[in-house]
Amino acid sequence: MTTKKLTELSMLTAASLIVFIVELRFPDILPIPGIKLGLANIFTVYAVYRFRAKEVSLMVLTRVILGAIFCSNLSALIYSLSGAMLCLAGMIPLHRLIPEKYLWLCSIIGAMLHNTGQILAATAIMGSLAVLPFYPILLTAGCIAGAFTGICAQLILRRKLKTDKE
Amino acid sequence: MTKGVKICLAVVSAVFAVSLVLSIRFLTATERDPSKEDVWVEIEQDKKVLYRLNLADEPDRTFRITGSDGGWNEITISRGRICVSDADCPDHTCVKNGWLRYDYLPIICLPHKLVVRFCEGGGSE
Structure with a gap:
């Protein structure tokens, strides 16, 4: 890993961590566990399209822990970890299939997988299916939030590619 | 638009549509009037049913449920409604949830594995 890359990854990790902590201060939109915008994922989606799988995983793991x-x-x-891992496991192979122009689509799928991971972890821990009815609600919210973070990441990526060319 | 993108778009749209319909269904509260009908709820912790209560008969009260790990949730029953009024869990989602309202969506405290939900009537007190 070159120093430039290391610095860039550290910067992204730090920035996403700040956004993550600031977002925790926002009041809850709905009194349903697990629903949030997930602004920190702007950096995750961006990194998926710019760095290698190992590097993105390292960055996300550091941020989550x-x-x-x-x-x-x-x-x-445990919930954020299982969500993040499943999200990455889906987004990393998918970003080869989905071009940058449709990055928001990849982000939505990532958000859905994140919700799936959370629900799976919650079901495993509770040992009951009581959390399952929350799944469609999380998915609906996840789609909207994923589209939003995806569009943000797309704007950042486009700008970054432009400055790289200059 | 490549074939891969099209397939992804179709899958995402389908999942979104289905979950939106289900969300609306689950978030539609059923009106219950404890003064006219029996309203049964059960409180479950760690897969074991601790209480089965008929809110129509319950006096207003507040009681505490302590889990095996020492964590507690305070349950309040008032005028035929039930909620988790206080807890020592880190996220307090169960408290923010407010009164139990929805048939399909129980009040859940994940850290304490507590579930408060409506159930079918009858059974032991």
Whole structure:
């Protein structure tokens, strides 16, 4: 890994961590567990299209673990971790299939997979299907949030590619 | 637009449509009047049913449920409604949830594995 890349990845991790912590201060949109905009994922989607699988995974893993430590909510770590891993497992192969022009689509699929991971983890921990009715609600919200973060990431990526050319 | 993008778009649209319909269905609250009918709820922790209560008969009260790990949730029953009024879990989602309203959406406290939901009537007290 070159120094330039390392710096860029660290910057992205730090920025996404800040956004993640700031977003926690927002009031809940709906009183339903797990629904949020996921602004930190702007950086994840952006990184998926710019870096290699290993590098993106490292960045996301660092953000998720540090985020849980900083907001002293370690019990939520398992949900964010399983969500993030499933999201990456889907988005990394998909970004080869989906060109940059449709990055928002990849982001939506990532958000849906994130929700799937969270629900799977919650079902496993609770040992009951009580959380399952929340799944369609999370998916609906995830689609909207994923489209939003995807469009943001697309704008950043387009600008970055332009400055790279100059 | 390549074939791959088209397939992804179709899948995403289908999943979105289905989940939107289901969400609307699940978020439609059923009006229940405890003064006219029996309203049964059950409180479950760690897959075991701790209480089965008929809200129509329950007096207004607040009680605490302590889990095996020492964490607690405070349940409040008032005028035939039930909610988690306080808890020592880190996220407090169960408290923010407010009164139990929806048939399909129970109040859940993930850290304490607690579920409060409507159930069919009858059974032991």
